[in-house]
Amino acid sequence: MDTQGGPTGLRERALGPDLARGFMLLFIALANSHYFVVGAAYFGGFPTGGSPLDRILGTLISTLVDGRAFPMFGVLFGYGVAQIVRRQRAGPDQFGGADERGIRRLLWRRSLVLVVLGFAHAMLLYIGDILAAYGVLLFLGVWALRWKDRWLFAVAAFVLILTALPSDDTLAASAEGPDPSMLPAGFLGQLAERITVQPFIAGLAWIGFVTPFLIGLWAGRRRILERPAEHLTLLRTTALLGLTIAVAGALPMSLVVGGVLTRPSDHALTILGPLHDAAGVFGGLGYAALLVLVAHRVGERPITRAIAAVGQRSLTCYLFQSVVWAVVFTPYLLDLSNTLTTTTTAILAVATWCATVLLADRMRRANYRGPFEVLIRRVTYRSPARFTSG
Numbered sequence: 001m002d003t004q005g006g007p008t009g010l011r012e013r014a015l016g017p018d019l020a021r022g023f024m025l026l027f028i029a030l031a032n033s034h035y036f037v038v039g040a041a042y043f044g045g046f047p048t049g050g051s052p053l054d055r056i057l058g059t060l061i062s063t064l065v066d067g068r069a070f071p072m073f074g075v076l077f078g079y080g081v082a083q084i085v086r087r088q089r090a091g092p093d094q095f096g097g098a099d100e101r102g103i104r105r106l107l108w109r110r111s112l113v114l115v116v117l118g119f120a121h122a123m124l125l126y127i128g129d130i131l132a133a134y135g136v137l138l139f140l141g142v143w144a145l146r147w148k149d150r151w152l153f154a155v156a157a158f159v160l161i162l163t164a165l166p167s168d169d170t171l172a173a174s175a176e177g178p179d180p181s182m183l184p185a186g187f188l189g190q191l192a193e194r195i196t197v198q199p200f201i202a203g204l205a206w207i208g209f210v211t212p213f214l215i216g217l218w219a220g221r222r223r224i225l226e227r228p229a230e231h232l233t234l235l236r237t238t239a240l241l242g243l244t245i246a247v248a249g250a251l252p253m254s255l256v257v258g259g260v261l262t263r264p265s266d267h268a269l270t271i272l273g274p275l276h277d278a279a280g281v282f283g284g285l286g287y288a289a290l291l292v293l294v295a296h297r298v299g300e301r302p303i304t305r306a307i308a309a310v311g312q313r314s315l316t317c318y319l320f321q322s323v324v325w326a327v328v329f330t331p332y333l334l335d336l337s338n339t340l341t342t343t344t345t346a347i348l349a350v351a352t353w354c355a356t357v358l359l360a361d362r363m364r365r366a367n368y369r370g371p372f373e374v375l376i377r378r379v380t381y382r383s384p385a386r387f388t389s390g
Contacts, residue, residue, distance in 0.1 A: 013312060014226035016292035019304055021076055021311030023291050025356060027069035029321050029349035030061055032128060035178060036329040037345055038337045042177045044257045046342055054342040059258030063250040067277045071284025074212030077134055082220020085145055104142045110380040111138040122198040123191060125322040127181045132202035137209055149218055156214040163208055164278035166270040185331055212284050228296040235289040242286020249279020306361035316370030317356040324352045
């Protein structure tokens with residue numbers, strides 16, 4: 001078993017957070033895949049003019065997934081950081097645990113791994129990488145570890161308000177399809193295109209994850225997702241209100257994706273786009289709370305253990321998805337961006353996630369960690385991390 005102060009052993013992990021991480025990978029697959037589809041015109045990242053089923057699925061994904069999956073990632077990321085800090089402070093040390101400087105250095109090593117891995121991921125597989133952005137967020141976020149709760153909430157609310165302000169970014173993005181960095185004509189061109197785009201994404205995308213990260217940090221301090229029986233009212237309220245706000249905030253945009261409403265004016269889009277994304281933060285909180293409640297209610301069963309195994313190996317499974325996107329959509333490989341539709345890419349996303357569930361469960365049964373989990377632990381803790389969970 002892992003010594004206290006090191007990485008959490010797989011047998012020690014709570015079901016709720018891992019189940020949430022496992023389902024999160026399904027949402028991320030659905031959120032990423034449709035951006036590869038090529039069409040004559042676009043709205044909200046979806047090609048317009050598809051079949052009725054394309055429009056229905058586009059509406060559902062825009063309402064329930066887009067801008068909701070990555071905030072859930074942020075909540076769980078912040079929660080995981082709080083878990084690391086708690087274990088370090090309680091670790092075997094003559095003063096009762098690691099000092100704050102040692103904890104910061106440990107987390108900075110973890111952030112460096114994420115930035116380097118994210119850069120390689122973006123250059124070789126998927127330009128929409130978020131690992132590097134989370135690495136930047138963690139590098140800066142270590143200073144929030146000493147903040148009191150009221151400061152966590154105050155900064156989280158301030159950043160959320162900023163991201164909800166009217167912006168022209170959504171206006172431009174709503175009409176754009178895949179750019180050359182996403183669907184490069186050749187490998188050398190891919191590197192040339194992405195080397196200029198990736199630093200921009202890594203350097204700015206973390207701002208949108210600040211609010212869920214800080215809320216996750218607060219929740220992790222209180223072990224809310226690990227001890228749901230002690231926080232049922234909070235979790236139920238968060239699930240209900242969070243998902244209600246997320247759906248209500250998404251409908252003005254998602255109904256346009258589905259062809260139910262006509263495209264709003266440019267001025268309206270500068271308001272509705274940020275509203276869609278800001279409401280998604282509440283959706284991320286709601287999904288995390290809902291899935292922890294499901295884990296609490298259902299408990300350990302073969303299906304929950306298999307999905308939780310994905311959550312325990314979320315980095316490996318996330319990168320596995322990108323391998324699929326690269327093989328299927330890259331023009332110099334299978335080049336199916338002009339062939340697949342919103343519907344068929346959604347099917348591909350679900351099938352890819354199901355494959356990761358089978359793979360992760362097989363690794364769980366064999367008592368193996370994911371290879372990238374081993375890598376990040378080895379660098380973070382500066383020790384020879386084991387492939388097994390013992």
